[in-house]
Amino acid sequence: MLSILQTALELGLIGSLTVLALFLSYTMLGVCDLSTDGCFTLGAAVGAVVAIAGHPWLSLPAAMCAGVLSGFITALLQTKLGIDSLLAGIIVNTGLYSVNIAVMGGASLLNMNKTATVFTLLKSALAGTRAAGLYKLTAGLIAAALVVLFLSLFLRTRLGLAIHATGDNPDMVRSSSINPDFTTIVGLCLSGSLTALSGCLLAQSQKSVNIDIGSGMVTIALASLLIGRAFAPRGSIPKRALGAVIGAVVFRLVYAVALRLNMPAFMLKLVSSVIVIIAIAGPYLKNRWPELHRRLYHGRERGGEGHA
């Protein structure tokens, strides 16, 4: 049981980087970036190829650079070429499928069983200490902590505030002499780099990349983000970013418990879809409730009169 919890925690922390990427693009910038799935796989593929080539540390910045490029193209399509932001994400996502296979040298699966990765390096560094068995958890914790710290600092800078304001009121950004196209590009590049890093770490932790590693990731991350919002609905940026990480972990824990209760593993994506639906439709229906209630009540009232 403990090992299941530990695995859930590891997956949650590594996946939380994608959730933090969406925190930046979806919550702050107000763009639902549907290229997330492809970008995640891109990071995994690039990271794996670089690691297999014998550069485990270099694999991290390499994956992040690939993510920046992916985010840049998505942003360019929507800011400079007049393509709707949802469509831009879908287009890039589709294109990335081919790119990812090309990166993996035409294969749809890469094996890293005998490859030195950041995880094997960390494992040998921790060998003999009490944390020896916790190297994946340690890596996930460090990564999540660094990204939360980065976002907390970055979103307080003028550029960070401008990105936040772009999602809030682009008119106001323009009247502050800042080009919202620019802030959108920077925001999506950053979120792309985090998504790709997340993919790179997941691939290395499970010692293989599959072309489907990122499929459904945007919904899973969105579900985690919305769960996290329940923990920290408002308040300071560090609090909300931490909420996103907690959301990612809670999602994985709930999923692990469901697996223990004999839910088949293939249900993961349906569960994430349902969570997103509930989290978004719930508040909407709650707002509409007085109106729905009125309709219901009105009908009964008239029915009652008819009987009388």
Add this chain to the structure above:
Amino acid sequence: MLELERISKTFNPGTVNEKRALHELTLHVKDGDFISIIGANGAGKSTLFNAIAGSFFTDSGRITLGGADITLRPEHLRAKEIGRLFQDPMRGTAPGMTIEENLALAAGRGGWLSRITKADVALFRERLAPLGMGLEDRMQQPVGLLSGGQRQALALMMATINPPKLLLLDEHTAALDPATAEKVLALTRQIVAEGRLTCLMVTHNMQSALELGNRTLMMDRGRIIFDVEGEARSRLSVPDLLVLFREAAGRNLDNDRMMLS
């Protein structure tokens, strides 16, 4: 100061919805002018502001500001020299961000990676205190919690925190209740006077169009049909304006929002 040379703008050209919003309009604004602009619905008042602020490029003509040709300069770059307030208080501020963050973006001090300093906060407090709305003690609250009047007052502060060469006020008190509108208008007058700002103000209140500023324009169908300042203006009354409109436009001034007193 601001020169508009025969600027034109037609919306939906070549369709049944074609609308000539600005028609070879020429206007010379002198340094320190405070101009009020009146006109019927659809006369082109807001289009004129959009053209000056750069929300779109004009089809023809030339716009210069302080000697520089800004005809093809994008909106966000013009915003360095042009401050603007809209009728809708929501348009000038970011509701999900704090008062302090809104002001910091408007002030735009330092580089991209600079953060809000103690000096900035002190400056913001100093600027907000004279509003008498207690905003200086709510700097960490999201702007979305403020009332319309408070948001508009904040937007006015944001638009003028770096004194702009030109301030555009597009019926900026029309959505506020009368008492708040009066307060925001008094503030506007004070800020414009203190900064000796050049200012264009669209209003539907004919009385304040004559009271505020030093010059009044009347627009109709994309043109300026009447331009008065100085002594000739000080002798005018609201009924005179109505007569002038009828003479210049060849019909009665009908505007359901126009306040005649």
